[in-house]
Amino acid sequence: MSVITYRQALRDTLRAEMHRDENVFLMGEEIGVFEGSYKITEGLLKEFGERRVRDTPIAEEGFVGAAIGAAMLGLRPVVEIMTINFSLIAIDQIINHAAKIYGMFGGQTSVPMVIRTPGGGGQQLGATHSQNIELFYSFVPGLKVLAPSTPAEAAAMLRAAIRDDDPVLFLENLGLYNSKGEVPEGDETVAEIGRAAVTREGTDITLIGYSRMAMVAGQVAEALAAEGISVEVVDLRSLRPLDRQTIVESVCKTGSAVIAEDDWLTYGIGAEIAASIQEGAFDYLDAPVRRVAMAEVPMPYAKPLESAALPSVESITTAVKETLNAVGRRVG
Amino acid sequence: MSNNTAQKQPELVQLLTPEGELRRHPDYPIDISAEEMRGLYRDLVLVRRVDTEAVALQRQGELGLWASLLGQEAAQIGSGRALRPGDMAFPSYREHGVAWCRGIRPRQLLSMFRGVSNGGWDPHEYGFHLYSIVIASQTLHATGYAMGVQRDGALGADGTAVICYFGDGATSQGDTSEAFNFAAVNNAPVVFFCQNNQWAISEPPERQARVPLYRRAAGFGFPGVRIDGNDVLASLAVTRAALQHAREGQGPMLIEAFTYRMGAHTTNDDPSRYRVSAELEEWRSKDPIERVRTHLTNEGIADDAFFAEVDAEAESIGERVRRECRELPDPDPLDIFHEVYAEPNGHIDRQRADFADYLASFEDADAEGVR
Ligand SMILES: Cc1ncc(C[n+]2csc(CCOP(=O)(O)OP(=O)(O)O)c2C)c(N)n1
Ligand SMILES: [Mg+2]
Numbered sequence: 162m163s164v165i166t167y168r169q170a171l172r173d174t175l176r177a178e179m180h181r182d183e184n185v186f187l188m189g190e191e192i193g194v195f196e197g198s199y200k201i202t203e204g205l206l207k208e209f210g211e212r213r214v215r216d217t218p219i220a221e222e223g224f225v226g227a228a229i230g231a232a233m234l235g236l237r238p239v240v241e242i243m244t245i246n247f248s249l250i251a252i253d254q255i256i257n258h259a260a261k262i263y264g265m266f267g268g269q270t271s272v273p274m275v276i277r278t279p280g281g282g283g284q285q286l287g288a289t290h291s292q293n294i295e296l297f298y299s300f301v302p303g304l305k306v307l308a309p310s311t312p313a314e315a316a317a318m319l320r321a322a323i324r325d326d327d328p329v330l331f332l333e334n335l336g337l338y339n340s341k342g343e344v345p346e347g348d349e350t351v352a353e354i355g356r357a358a359v360t361r362e363g364t365d366i367t368l369i370g371y372s373r374m375a376m377v378a379g380q381v382a383e384a385l386a387a388e389g390i391s392v393e394v395v396d397l398r399s400l401r402p403l404d405r406q407t408i409v410e411s412v413c414k415t416g417s418a419v420i421a422e423d424d425w426l427t428y429g430i431g432a433e434i435a436a437s438i439q440e441g442a443f444d445y446l447d448a449p450v451r452r453v454a455m456a457e458v459p460m461p462y463a464k465p466l467e468s469a470a471l472p473s474v475e476s477i478t479t480a481v482k483e484t485l486n487a488v489g490r491r492v493g
Numbered sequence: 494m495s496n497n498t499a500q501k502q503p504e505l506v507q508l509l510t511p512e513g514e515l516r517r518h519p520d521y522p523i524d525i526s527a528e529e530m531r532g533l534y535r536d537l538v539l540v541r542r543v544d545t546e547a548v549a550l551q552r553q554g555e556l557g558l559w560a561s562l563l564g565q566e567a568a569q570i571g572s573g574r575a576l577r578p579g580d581m582a583f584p585s586y587r588e589h590g591v592a593w594c595r596g597i598r599p600r601q602l603l604s605m606f607r608g609v610s611n612g613g614w615d616p617h618e619y620g621f622h623l624y625s626i627v628i629a630s631q632t633l634h635a636t637g638y639a640m641g642v643q644r645d646g647a648l649g650a651d652g653t654a655v656i657c658y659f660g661d662g663a664t665s666q667g668d669t670s671e672a673f674n675f676a677a678v679n680n681a682p683v684v685f686f687c688q689n690n691q692w693a694i695s696e697p698p699e700r701q702a703r704v705p706l707y708r709r710a711a712g713f714g715f716p717g718v719r720i721d722g723n724d725v726l727a728s729l730a731v732t733r734a735a736l737q738h739a740r741e742g743q744g745p746m747l748i749e750a751f752t753y754r755m756g757a758h759t760t761n762d763d764p765s766r767y768r769v770s771a772e773l774e775e776w777r778s779k780d781p782i783e784r785v786r787t788h789l790t791n792e793g794i795a796d797d798a799f800f801a802e803v804d805a806e807a808e809s810i811g812e813r814v815r816r817e818c819r820e821l822p823d824p825d826p827l828d829i830f831h832e833v834y835a836e837p838n839g840h841i842d843r844q845r846a847d848f849a850d851y852l853a854s855f856e857d858a859d860a861e862g863v864r
Contacts, residue, residue, distance in 0.1 A: 219662045222667055250666075427840075458829045461824075461828075462611070463557075463823070
């Protein structure tokens with residue numbers, strides 16, 4: 162076992178996949194000489210050269226579209242979009258083309274590409290640079306959307322994404338890059354796409370999150386354990402396909418659920434989870450499903466305002482306790 | 494207007510050499526008084542001082558971020574001073590010098606970078622739009638605004654012109670090409686002012702284009718010209734001519750100001766990772782302020798007392814910027830709900846009320862803790 166950062170896990174996996182398959186290549190703004198805005202591609206231009214690591218002009222629609230073309234002809238592009246916010250410029254290529262080419266061309270050609278991109282607020286980057294808009298992609302048949310929360314998951318899921326024959330949006334998070342975790346030495350695990358994970362077992366309540374919120378959910382559960390509250394944490398890991406079974410099984414066991422999302426509430430991913438729980442675990446629910454999300458405002462840039470807008474350990478903890486109180490278990 | 498597409502070596506309009514000598518240009522004559530010349534010098538020195546202070550404030554944790562204009566003062570002051578009060582400028586995020594020319598106070602800029610306000614000024618009042626950070630998005634906004642000016646019939650010798658600022662990197666974005674085309678097809682009164690500062694974060698212009706950027710315009714059917722972006726007179730004269738061309742209804746023009754970003758991309762960046770110091774040295778010898786100072790001295794237009802006066806003014810502005818920045822009041826957490834919709838909105842009002850209750854619950858808990 163070695164303990165490495167999420168960033169390192171991504172970098173090691175990209176490197177190993179590039180060695181494994183000559184067709185894998187990287188493309189994006191600032192990923193070569195500059196080694197990536199968040200240094201995920203550090204050392205890769207030096208090691209693999211310009212043929213495999215391409216700095217592009219500032220044109221997101223351009224390089225995503227070009228990657229689709231390359232993928233259709235059998236290459237395996239792994240595109241980095243500096244942050245998910247700039248994917249909006251490429252959204253036609255992603256939703257109308259990457260996701261639909263296989264079907265609209267009668268299955269003649271798939272689009273085996275990966276778009277790696279971080280979301281995440283909390284970095285004081287302002288309203289246009291702090292969004293979590295993976296929801297847009299999670300909505301679209303033909304795309305797969307993965308959102309790992311730990312270094313080990315990041316590695317296993319990136320491996321799976323690169324080897325998958327369909328377009329995958331691989332969601333990273335600015336708030337996770339420096340987080341650390343154990344990754345087995347020489348691990349070659351290829352994650353099964355579309356599987357959630359119970360990352361902490363518990364009996365009182367189910368707390369559901371993904372990406373950074375899965376990590377925060379773990380912290381909340383840890384703190385509540387000290388107060389004698391047993392929280393089960395479900396990390397969604399894959400937003401499309403969505404593993405409804407794991408969610409429902411957990412809620413059937415605990416009888417209540419809180420969903421934490423780093424995103425706006427209305428029409429959000431939490432709404433989809435809540436609907437799935439209602440459909441699959443209605444008879445087991447002892448209290449209404451609660452969602453904790455961002456304030457529905459463009460993200461403020463000032464630090465105190467940004468903190469006010471984001472869900473926090475405190476706001477999630479409050480929601481968990483209020484839900485348990487509603488069930489009739491008096492807590493804090 | 495000259496259209497240099499046929500030439501092999503890009504011609505660069507220069508009216509004041511790095512040695513401080515005046516040059517004549519057939520297309521861009523300039524007639525400038527001693528007083529105006531001293532005024533430009535003062536502008537250049539003061540905006541550099543404000544910029545240096547802002548970088549220092551960011552280092553001290555007083556600002557979230559700052560994008561320095563160091564090295565680009567001449568491009569910005571020259572073009573900024575070419576604007577008339579009724580003209581409209583659309584900046585990217587580095588145009589503090591243009592903001593200065595439009596009468597925006599440093600405190601207003603800092604309030605945005607400190608994050609205590611989302612918009613430190615009324616764009617209509619100053620003829621200067623708010624900063625735009627999604628690369629190239631403002632090229633379309635400027636074009637649309639110019640089409641509006643045209644629709645209002647506000648053209649003619651005393652009409653309105655629009656100027657749009659963007660970087661070399663922004664020329665790669667589809668928005669820029671679409672803006673060029675819209676402006677050309679509609680003959681819109683907009684001047685595209687590209688500051689080619691030789692870097693887009695870590696990417697040099699070779700990554701963005703195979704032809705000199707000013708030649709782009711020819712393909713869209715309007716004139717393009719490259720100027721020495723470190724020459725405040727070239728920037729003033731060529732922008733003035735281009736704005737006049739636009740306001741008289743002759744359509745858009747592209748100015749490529751060939752300059753250099755002497756500082757980091759932003760305070761988050763370390764340029765030593767990707768560029769060599771020799772390049773920096775070469776550009777240092779073309780400093781936009783030094784050449785004006787040399788010219789003023791050699792021509793006897795300014796004496797030591799004048800330079801000392803400007804330096805003293807710069808010092809006091811630096812001190813004022815520092816103080817005013819620290820005095821900016823922190824916003825109230827409930828402010829996040831204030832600027833979502835222009836009209837009152839029930840959904841937002843409910844959120845604000847819930848959030849106020851939530852905040853109050855901590856105050857109650859704190860109060861109990863004290864008891
Ligand atoms: C659509 C979009 N893509 C990427 C970025 C990230 N980014 C911020 S500044 C920048 C470089 C811009 O370079 P240039 O246009 O030359 O302007 P300069 O910073 O040199 O003034 C990039 C890529 C962004 N802000 N918006
Ligand atoms: Mg640039």
